[in-house]
Amino acid sequence: MKPRLRLENQTFGTDFILLGLFSESKYFPFxxxxxxxxxIVALTxxxxxxxxxxxxxHLHTPMYFFICQLSLMDMMYISVTVPKMLLDQVIGIHNISAxxxxxxxxxxxxxxxxxxxxxAAMAYDRYMAICHPLRYPILMKHKVCLLLAIVCWFLGSLDGFILTSVTMNLPFCKSREIQHVFCDVLALLKLSCSDTSLYEIVMYFCCVLMLLIPLIIILSSYSLIFRTVYRMNSATGHRKAFVTCSSHTTVVILFYGAAVYNYMLPPSYHTAEKDMMVSVLHNVLSPVINPLIxxxxxxxxxAALRKMLSSKLILANFQK
Incomplete structure (x- = not known):
């Protein structure tokens, strides 16, 4: 019996029901x-x-400090949605309380x-490292990096608090079935029985700002970087700058690709199946790809990985 059929005979009161993506496919176990x-690979x-x-x-530098923050976010990012999605499939109950x-x-x-x-902070760090290398250790000391990280977390939590508080206070008098794998703002808006058009306009405006402000900082930083690199006469300098920035630009493209689809494309391009597929692919693949990049x-x-493995190997031989 398919999980969707079991849900039709269950009553969860005020709980929501996450329909999931692969529940009705015969290949869902795979x-x-x-x-x-x-x-598991992403967490590892x-x-x-x-x-x-x-x-x-040797890795206690501003660049690796921000990479560490990104890895922490990726671990939390994939842990917010995937465990619940997998657990629902195992136990066959897809409800979630308000x-x-x-x-x-x-x-x-x-x-x-x-x-x-x-x-955006990582792009600014690369700008300071390439365009102001002599002043870089002073301008990007640990306190400055820590402050930038705190600002990033604060602005993110502000966005989460505002969108969640408004969305969850809307009246839901339609079906409690969420056509998604997790509690997404856009998916819940479809369940509200009130007119959400004004809120959707404000929400899209805020989300576009959340996209555009960091994007402006990123583009500005890289335009200054490219101008500085263009003026370099050293081929080694060109190559080093390219290697330094290529990883970050790849992550930016991957992250903004899903964001542009979610928040900047008109509603006519969206369907429940497409939204779920994009969310699953982004939520699952991004935390795996980023550390590899x-x-x-x-x-x-x-070199740090080899050093760690060799030290563990030496320790293991010593204990024998």
Missing amino acids: FYSLIFIIF ENATLILLIQSDP PSCGFQMSLYQTLVGAQFFLL YSVRNKDVI
């Missing part, structure tokens, strides 16, 4: 097994990267907003 494996990759950065003194739905929505929106501004071709990270 899809959920694949997502579970990716979830990001935890390892954080451990390397924290344990190796407080839990609000908490999940708030945390998700906080992480999305914080990551936008963190990417920052580590596979990074000599410092590879």
